[in-house]
Structure formats: C-alpha cells, structure tokens
Amino acid sequence: MSWVLSALLFWIAAWALNWAIARSPFHVTRAARILVPVIFGMAVLALWEGLVRGLGVSPVILPPPSDVAARFAAETGTLWEDFSQTVLKGALSGYVLGAMAALLTAIAIDRSAFLTRGLLPIGNFVAALPIVGIAPILVSWFGFDWQSKAAVVVVMVFFPILVNTVQGLAEASAMQKDLMRTYAAGYWQTLLKLRLPAAMPFVFNGLKIATTLALIGAIVAEYFGSPTRGMGFRISTGVGSLSIDLVWAEIAVAALTGSVVYGLVALAEKRVTFWHPSQRKT
Amino acid sequence: MTRFLPVLTVLLAILALWVLAVAPMNIWQALDLAEREGVAVTPDDARTRSETSAFVLMTRNPGEIGRGYSLDRPRLPTPVQVGRELWKTTGAMAMKGRAFSKRSLIFHGWVTLQSTLFGFALGTLVGILGAVAIVYSRTIEMSVMPWAIISQTVPIVALAPMIIVLSSQIGIEGRALPKAIISAYLCFFPVLVGMVKGLRSPSREQLDLLRTYNTPRLAEFLKLRLPASVPYLFTSLKVGIAAALVGTIVGELPTGAISGLGARILIGDQFGTPLAIWSALFAAAILAGVLVTLLGWLQGVTLKRMGVRP
Structure with a gap:
C-alpha cells in the first residue's frame, strides 16, 4: 500500500x-x-x-519502468542490433530514397499545370490511405531482409512529401516571380533561388510527417517476415514469449528514435527556413 | 470538367503503368506455367530463369507474356483481376444474399468500420476534452502539450501487439476495444491541435465584448469559443477519420486477428493469395474515401447552416 x-x-x-x-x-x-x-x-x-x-x-501484464530500464541496460547489444537493422538499414535508406524521389517527382510534374492539377487530389487521397497494408506484398517481392522494409518506407513517405512539395512550389507569389523575370532569371535560377526556398516550410512539413511514417513502415513490415533481428521482429516474438520488459525496452527505443529524428528534422527546418514568420522569436 | 479531366488522365496513366508492369513482374511465373504445360521456353531451366532479368526473358519468349495476365496467384495481379475479385467478394455475394458471410469483404469492412468509428469517437472525445483543458489551464498546457506532440512521434505499431495482449490478459473479450484504442491514439492528436487552435480563434475584441456583458465563463465557452471552433474541428475530423482507419487496420495486422480488412491482408499473406490482399487493400481505400467524403459533406452542410460559408 x-x-x-x-x-x-x-x-x-x-x-x-x-x-x-x-x-x-x-x-x-x-x-x-x-x-x-x-x-x-x-x-x-x-x-x-x-x-x-x-x-x-504481474510483470507479464505490465512491468514497472525500473524493470524495463534494467532490461534496457542489460540488453544494449541486442537493442543496438535491432536498431541498426530496422532504423539504420530499413527506415533510413527508405526515407532518403522516398524523399528524393518525391522531391524530384514534384519538381518534374510542377512544369505542367495539368499534371499538377491531376496529381494533387490523387496524392492527397493516397496520403490518407492505410498504405501500411502493402507491407506483405512488398515483403514477398523483395525478400525478408531490410530491402523490403526500405521499399515499404519509400511508398509510405512518398505521397505526403510529394503533396507538400507540390503545394510549396506554388507558394512563390506572382510579384516575386515577376521580380525574378526582371532580373532575367531562367527557369532553373528561379527554381533554385526563389521557388525551392519558398517551398521549404512545406517540404519540411512533409518530411516531419514522414519521419513517423518511416518508422511505422519499417516496424510493420517486420511483422510479415524478417531475419531474426529487428525491432518489429523482437516485439512480435517478445509478446509471444511473454518477455514483456524487453518489448517495452524496444518500444522505448522506438519512441526515443522517433522523437530524436523528429527533433533533428525540426532543427534542420529552423536552420533552413529561418526567414519564415513561424520561426520568428516573439 | 476542367477539374476532373486532369485527375482522370493521371488515373488512366497510373492504370496503364500498372498493366504494363504486370508483364515483367509475372514473367517468371508465366514461363514456369508454360513449361509445365509442355511449351518450349528459353532458357528451359527454372533455376537459370530465376537468375535472368525479366526483360531478357520477355524478349526471348514474347509468346508467353500473355500468360502473366491470367495467373491464379500472380506476383502482381492486373487491375481487372483485382476488380473482379472485389466484385466477387462484395457485390456478387450480396446479390446471393450472403453479404455477411465470413468470406465477404462487406462483413470484414463492417468489422473494420465499427472499430474505426468507435476509435474515432473515443479519439475525438479525448481530443476535444484535452483541448478544452489546455485552453483553460496553463498548467495542463505546459505539462501535456509537449507530450502530446511526442506521442505522435512514437510509432504506435510498436505498441499495437502490446495493447492487444494486455487487454486479453486483463480479460477484455474480443479485439474491438484494443483496436479502437490504437485508432483513438492516432486520431486524437489532429483533433486536439485543431480544437486548441479553434477555441483560441475568437479575437480579443469578441472576448472583451462578452466580458462587458458580464458573461459567465460557461456561456463564453458555449456561445463564442465552441461555435468559433467548428470549422477547425471539421478540418481535423477529416484528418482524424483517415488516421483512425489506419489505426484499426494496423491493429488488425499483427497477431492472429480473424475478421476485419487488416486480417484479410494478413490471411492473404499467410495463405499466399495475393488477390485477397489486393482486394482488401482496395476495399480499405474505398472505405477511407467514403468516410472522408461523408465528413466533407457534413462539413459543408454544417458550415452553411452556421452561416460560416455562403
């Protein structure tokens, strides 16, 4: 008591x-x-x-946090192995690939107003769909190792970043574009010096949404088959074998990773979009 | 027309790409099938074929590409196959009066829809109450708001199997509640953020006016803050319902669920029936579209009634 x-x-x-x-x-x-x-x-x-x-x-139902901390300290080796398998190999490579693909696609379709008008509603719709469901399909296409996890992450992060970038590229005002014209700036100069920087608050919005999605994708994909390491693998087998404190330690790693990565992206945003009103110190 | 033409074009382009992709994706299976039926294929050994690229195989066996479009268990099914499977498990079953049999997607969609709505209601309630508490108490705002943001950076799927096992050990029957908790977790945040913004949207002047009327705080809340927050609420509800559906499906994916669209995906994976996975995926997409459209319609009607929109 x-x-x-x-x-x-x-x-x-x-x-x-x-x-x-x-x-x-x-x-x-x-x-x-x-x-x-x-x-x-x-x-x-x-x-x-x-x-x-x-x-x-009972610790089988809910272990006290001190037990979880003790398990965390005792199993750092396993946790690191899972972390590097799921986060560094699966989520990170997928995130980078997906973000690059989305940025390039956005810039490519931005040249055609017709394509933009067609793709924006579809992208918005797809971004709201439960895309995690494709995980079993991609695991059966790309095998059990991290490549399939990266593929799931690519698909999951692609649409939010694409939609946000396309919206951001429309952000530069007619006045600003006219000013660039009076400087005799070409398409690429306008893109690099005006429109991409102006789009950055939107791009970062998409990147921030995508950080969590990337982790979700990498972990869920491991439920459908993985080598005998990885956070999703450890969680699903840990729940089965009732080593709940290890599962909580993995959840702590996932939570910590999610928060730190989000924080890093937010920090980069602060550096890149220092000029934006939302970053102003009041 | 000017709005639909571009969307339609892009959709058709995606469909065309999909149909084109079927040939290289299924060429190995198509050639295996052709070999079993006694047709000569090059190379004639399955192992060398699996090491050969799809395009080489396609140029060497142009006659057998067509088989890839009518396989039973294709790596990538054609849109027509998916559509036929969808119809077979929904409309065709409904016409036979078996709309709620265990094999019908209407039944599984209904299960998913129930948990989604349950979780959506729960999440919306938590979000609105949390927003009210945050707007009226600085202590709660300072303590809880950062954690609400951090909670969204935690991959909820890590918790999903945990929540399911936990609730079954505490003795909660069925999976409806744990699934609803997961979807509520995903959908409370947009509602919370939207409502905090909405409840704070009345201007200084409006609040001051009510103060000159000596309005009690409850009336200030009911007559000014709450109506002012409705447009914000609907915008976040649309995000929230999509998130709730994602949550439910994630809750159905791991550890042996038997009903629901997520469980269909899982079962399709375990039994190696890609068509079941694809049709469940499309059913989920249709469900998401219907829910968001319904909320959008509700938003239009409500805002018109309230005079926010002409």
Missing part, C-alpha cells in the same frame, strides 16, 4: 509544483517550458511504478 500512497503523493506534489511554476512569472522562460513537461513525465513514471508494485500487477 505504501507504494501506491507514495506514488499518489508524488503525483499530487508534481502537479502542485507544475501549477506553481505555470502561475509564477517564470512560466515564459525556456527553463520552465522544459522543466514542466519533464516533471509531468516523471510523475507519470512514478505513478506507473507505484501502482504496478503496490497493486502487485
């Missing part, structure tokens, strides 16, 4: 602290913006730990 009580106490204390910070004049500072969610996250973990230990929940 003491576990539950102390967890609840910690939970209440954390909320009180957060409430105090949010009320205080410091709530606009960067430190508070980081501290408050961190305290909230710690409170959730403490509540989880306390409830699981205090109520005696």
